[in-house]
Amino acid sequence: MSSTGSVGSDVDIDLGALFASLRRNALFILVGALTLAALALLFCLAATPQFRAESRILIETRESIFTRPNGETAADRPVLDQEGVKSQVEVVTSTDLLKTVGDKLDLAGTDEFGRPGTLSRALISLGLREGPAQSSREDYMLRKMREHLQVYNVPDSRVIVVQFSSKDPALAAKVSNAIADEYIALQRAAKLESTGDATAWLQPEIADLSKRVKAAETKVANYRASADLLAGQGDTPIATQQLSEVSSELSRVRAGRSASEAKAESIRKALATGAPLDTVPDIVASGLMQRLRERQIQLNANIADLSTSLLDGHPRIRALRSQLADLNQQIRNEGRKILESFENEAETAKLRETELNRELNRTKAQAARAGDQTVELRALEREAAAQRELLETYLTRYREAASRTDRNYLPVDARVFSRADTPAQPYFPKTLPIVGATFLAGLLLLSIFILLRELFSGRAMRPVDNVQPPPADEIRMPAQMPAQVLAVSEAAGVLAQGNHDEKNVRRPKRSARASPSTEAVQQIYDSYTAIGDELPDNLHSVQRIASRLVELGVSRGLIVSPEGDDGSAASVRLTRELADRQLRAILIDMTGTGAISRAMLDGRTAAGITDLLASEKQFTDVIHSDHYSDAHVMPLGLCDPERAMRAIDRLPIILDALEAAYDLVIVECGPSNAEGVKRLYGSATQIILSVIDPEDNAVALSALDLQENGFEDVLILMGTEPEAPVPPAGEKKPRSRLVQ
Template sequence: MSVSPAPQQDVDIDLGRLLKAVWERRVLVGGLTAAAAGLAFVATGMISPLYKSEARLLIETREPVYTSEQAAQNANAALDERAVTSQVEILQSTDLLKNVARELDLSGRTEFDPAANPSAIGDLMVMLGLKKNPLDVPAEERVLKQVKKKLEVYAVPGSRVIGIEFSSRDPALAAQVTNALVDAYLASQSEAKRENNTDASAWLEPEIARLREKVRESEAKVAEYRSQKGLLLVNQQDTIAAKQLADISTELSRVRAERADSEARAQSVRNALKNGQAVDAVSDVLSSPVVQRLRESEGNIRAQIADLSTTLLDAHPRMKGLRAQLSDVEAQLVSEIRKVLSSLEGNARVAQLREEELVGQLNALKAGSGREGEEAVELRSLEREAAAQRDLLETYLSRYREAASRTEPKALPADARLISGAVAASESYYPKTVPIIIVAALATFLLSAIGVMLAELFSGRALRPSSGLIRDPAEMRDGAVDEEPAKPAAPAETVAERPTLAAPVIANDADDFSVEAVADQLISARTPVAVCVSPEGDEGSAAAVMLARTVAGEGLQTLLIDLSGSGCPSELMAESMRLPGLTDLMCGHISIAESIHPDRLSPAHVIPHGNANARRAMRAVDRLPMVIAALTEAYDLVIVECGAADAASVARIARTEGAEVVLSVLHSEEDEVARYLVDFNAQGFEGVLLMTPVEPAGPAGHRRSVA
């Protein structure tokens, strides 16, 4: 059952009465709305119209046509979002706006210098010291201030386009100022480029002269060092010694090849003679003219012998003469072959001698190459220095030529292009008469209607009593609601003298007041706070612990606050009695989060009794309802175990709307339970839930409802 302080009649707001009150005063509301619309119309008619003109610039790098493509690409890559934002700030710069104001003589217009013709009220305020004299500010600064108010420069999101808007009473002047600002900006950009170009040319001239001298000195050092060390070049990169070394190596390879070839051919002739083989297959023998003639003679003689052998015997003188000639030719042929062999061997010996000579020259050059290598290192260092100076000079010369070609203003276009010029507006942009009238009328209608409703509420005519309900004790467990209206609580009295107190209700089921039944009732009713009172001490407090663990076992976030004097719940749930808890929190020693600890046997949490001085903590007990209200934001159910507390003490903390009071009794008699209920009824509580973990000594299962 709901727990609340002393009974108080609830009221509801009668929305129908509020709407009816507005309708009854429709003439007043309509009149105010019409008056506001009329005033808005007159006010907008008195305001001088303002005209706005707009121009747009595209920020891009504009280089002359003769600029290298790579340079143009690098410049365009540098135009990021910050670069565009920087150009927006430049367009609003003071120097640029001053130039435009001077060019168009804006100081001579009243619109841009209203302080030049002050009103009588303004002069009076200046005389009384309520306002600073605007004439003390220079006219140029006053004009500049007005120009900045009327100027709006912005970057179009997602692009490199900048919009420039200027408003004025004169549409032609608005367009003129916008275009003049664009022209001044483009001219300033070109002038800035020209100044940079001039500064670069002035700086490059002496640098180029200095670099030329350094290049000449560096190249002279290279030539002098080559001459001193004999590192003269025969081509673009080879020195004389290196060239000689390469030529000797090539010649040595050729001589070694010739020697090997001569030795191989001589060996082939020698093997043929030694083994008695025909030497006709040897190319050197066949190429000898003498050998060829001898072979021809040998062939002729053998042919004659063959012809004559058919008619003559071997002992014939002619046959003997031919055979003698054949032997002589064969001896000459062998002799000639030996001469060829001697020639080949001689060629091999000559090649060997030439090889030895070349090897000696090569070793001599190699011995000098080490010294030349060390000298070449120094030479390359001098050449690198000369090349670096030469490259830098070429770069400076290229930059100087490029800068010299941009001496004309037209050769240096601004890094922006006008894509939309400003034109005089045909319609004013301010004031917007129709929207202003509509807004003024709608606001007045709403305010007047709200005023009528508030007057109706404050008068009480729009309030009606709410239909209070009394829940039957047996139906509370099932979420049912009694249809009879609630009755005010009766004053404290004895059980025998309570004529308006209903007789104790005896439940049919013995488990109606068990811990599980009370847990089901709290869960079904979605009770935020349950205040447990245990007149019998620690036994009842243990039942409150069982209740917290039962609700937590159903999956609800449950917290038990130990407000008992004995600290029994803390001993049953906390890991240690030394943990900081409620008394520490009330004394301000810890925060709420530091006072909460997990139950050692269930998912529930507990705020234990604590270790601070209990008397000092009780001085701040009035803060406890606020702490409980804060905890209900984080927990589904907050159980406050008060121990053997009386109804008056419970009334100090049970202020949370929708709270339930649970009376935990085990051995109390019916009359004693009834007395407890009367005490709570006297404190203004509408009802109390009974919880009996075990069968009581008196009539079992009593549950009382105080109407």
């Protein structure tokens, strides 16, 4: 069996021997580490000290509410995002900016940035480095400045750090501050240039736009006059206003006519029925009728007073009654006059209504024509308004840009909030950290060297004995298969044979020419059975083959059955025999028909090796329990064999994984040949030839093929199909079973 972590290997790493080698070579490791530390100390003492100065720039909006352009809010001018800040870092390290700073500080005239050092001159003399003679001194200065310059953005902030190192601390601070100041000046110049460009662009645009605004407004006025679209109150065309007024007047006249007709009708009904006229509101409202009514009331009162002392025939009473009758007649006459006045009013209102209807129709036609013309007028007015608004915007921007340019006020969206001071301590070399890190690195590297030397020499290896494999439920297929794996022969099972009929996998017909002699076959059988220790009789039985596999320490058994399914049935009995001996055994069915695995599953077809190769199932889905023993079986499977063949390289990995979980893995290869078996052959593997009829031509040919390909230790398994067992009471008899 293979050891954990190294399938198929019989040695393991002896950790005790490895660490013992460290103890034996402790002095060598310590002296080597101290030597490296001493060299590091000499390097630190010989190295030129370098000083680093640092300036910090904050990216922020410098505009205030008093200087911000008209109508612009703080939200309209967002501060640069992280990508914008990183872009500003590139601006700080630009060639133009560094060249300007170098020229201002005359860095090309210094020994550090203008002339190569001792080591550089030595490399130049050897031709290993390009010297200033081949390139300009300015380019050399820029290259040296970039080597000593470090600009970066502080994470999660808008702060840009400018660091410059030099062997002169004052020069380091001066260059760092000069770079920050030049960046601010460069930003201001960029803003000034942008503002100047905007002013130069706006000036001709404003002149051209003024002409277009004037032309648009002239076009509006001319069209209004030609279309007679004079505006009235509220900038509404006069025709529309007239239509509204006529409509309102018509409504008022109609209401008056209706009121007059209603009043006349009420008075007419009162006169016709003889009802008192004082019940009609319009008659009561008349001043004359009120006076007549008062007189009527007075006469009635006088008659009532005199009737208490005089008889009805008295001349005075008769005179009062005569006056009352005349008064009633006057009231009725006055009512008729009021009726005639209302009728006249209604007639007049009707005539007025007719006239207003004619006027309304005429105004409607005029307003309709004015509406169509108003659409065109509104389009012209919108065009003129848009041109006018754009002109006003341009004028405002131009005045703002011109005033900023004249007053030289261009706030930059950045400021230097921390200027560099002259550093007092060098940042390089840090003697103690460098020496300490070198010492620790020397210890580590020398220890690794000793361990690798001990490992490759073989002294740290030890043999592995009785390594127990993990349980079957812990089998896991590797996520990535190795690229270099052994290919499996197309004749090594169902994957090569495809969907052949059972007739094609049966034993071939005998042929006198192809059949070897009986003596040759018997000699091959004798050579196979003579392997190993002396065994009792019936050397080819299932029990003796199982014992032989255990004695040889086999982990993988490859069974070749030249006679097809008849010979493959013995592999089922062998697997069950191994399981009865308390061994973890599994049978992998790679025959053409898959009949032997169905016999172990009561004729049921289940997922198997082809599904596992095609990555459609996992190990737990394709490993099944035998219904008549403790053995496991991996059936042929349900997947298309041609599709599974595309992943045939995974088969050796699958067998190795199963060997790590089982004591014995039996692979039934069917009528395979020696070439196919050879590609499945691994460490601790035994080949078994399953035979029913030794005189069969196919058996003889297969035995010769195995012997000619170097398989001298083949075991012969000769078994017959036993009687089918009777299932216990309550269990159903298997529908399809080849063997027990």
